[in-house]
Amino acid sequence: MNKNVLITGTSTGVGLESAILFAKNNYKVYATMRNLEKGEALRKKIEEENLNIELLPLDVTNIGSIQSAVNTVIEKDGRIDVLVNNAGAGFAKTIEQSTEEEIRWVTDVNYHGVVFCTQAVLPFMRKQKSGQIISITSVGGLVGQPFNELYCGAKFAVEGFMESLATYVSDAFNIKISCVEPGGIATEFMTSAVEKTAVDGKLASGEYLPIFERYMAGNQQRANESKEQVYQTGLEVAGIALEVAQNENPPLRVRTSKWAEDFCMLKTQADPDGTKLVNEIKNSFL
Template identity: 80%
Template sequence: MNKNVLITGTSSGVGLESAVLFAQNGYKVYATMRDINKAQALKEKIKKDNLNIILLPLDVTDKQSIQTAIETIIEKDGKIDVLLNNAGAGFAKTTEQSSEEEIRWVTEVNYHGVVFCTQAVLPFMRKQKSGQIISVTSVGGLVGQPFNELYCGAKFAVEGYMEALATYVSDAFNIKISCVEPGGISTEFMKSAIGKTAVDGQFATGEYLPIFEKYMAGNQKRANESGESVYQTGLEVAEVILKVAQNENPPIRIRTSKWAEDFCRLKTQADPDGTKLVSEIKKSFL
């Protein structure tokens, strides 16, 4: 029986590319998004290549929406083989200049959504004694960066959540856990981040503005001088995700490019794929 995969956030970028790539490689894909009216690009790809992709509405910040989507899949297939937690949103603004609503939003979308979707699929994967949960995090889930503290905080939370989950569900229930950690992605994600976070057209104002201008100049310099591109396409990241899904012994965490690997080196060099630490934790606690 072919494996199925539930993917969140498939209207564009990594999610859309992952849905197409998984379908091209024999998976039955349940491609979900908050606003199903934004599925036109994916619908065109489905029609063009006759892909086995089913579109479903799913808002990762709404537990009822998550439950309804999962019940639909279980009713059709009786199982969920892979959950790809892809939905997320960029956010770059100082803590001082962020509203309570914005702080709650960036946490809901990037962290709580992962927890709620995982919580909803776990009973079925536990019962079937198999499954895989892959979460798209970020190098920002390992390395804190200027003006990204709220986004990084949410992604750090995902990394800790997934790592802790891996210490016991993998052996007990044969549920594999992985974090995929891209660097910059040249997709709608970046445009959305800018549109969501700018204050009067700027990310920072007042005394923060000179620091922000220096930060932006440094970003531009790195992008110009880097022999290995900082920004990947959504497809390049999706290809790494697919390899993780096809791996019998997938890593706990994996960066998606040489640039991302180098960027996180000081955090990861002792245990690049995270498996040594998880193994040590199992020995200590279990």
């Protein structure tokens, strides 16, 4: 029996590539996105290659939308084997200059969406005594960076959420928990994050301006000098997510490139994949 997978945020980038790649590897894919009108690229691939992919509406900031999508999968298949929490959004602005609406939006899209999607699938995975939850996080979930405190804070929260789940649901209910941690990705996600930063005049003003200018210049320099090393394609990251899904004993954490590994080295060198810490917590608390 082929496994099914529910993937969030599949209109572009890593989500789009993941939907296609999982389908090509004999998964039944439920590809979700907030606005199905943005699914044209995926529909074209489905038709061209006869892929086993069904598009569903799912807005990760709306609990009712999440539950409706999950219920649809259960009604059709009676189970959910894999959840890939991919939906997310980049954001770079100082906390001082961010509005309440922006703060809530960044947190909802990047953290609360992961929590509520996971909450929705867990009862079914627990009942079937199997399942896998993979969250596409970021090196920003391990290392804080300038002008990214809101984004990094949300991704740090996802990492803590997933790590906590891994300490007890894996052994008790055979539900595997993993974080896939990319560095830079050359997709619309990156373009959107840059646009949200550069277009907003409030960010590049006042006492933050010289710091911001150095930050942007450094980003550009790194991109020019080592684009191939820093920026991965969505397909490359999707490939790592597929490897994790196919792993019988997947790690809690996996960086998706050498650059990402090196960038997080000071945080991860004692326990690169998170396994030691999870086992230590299990031994201490359970």
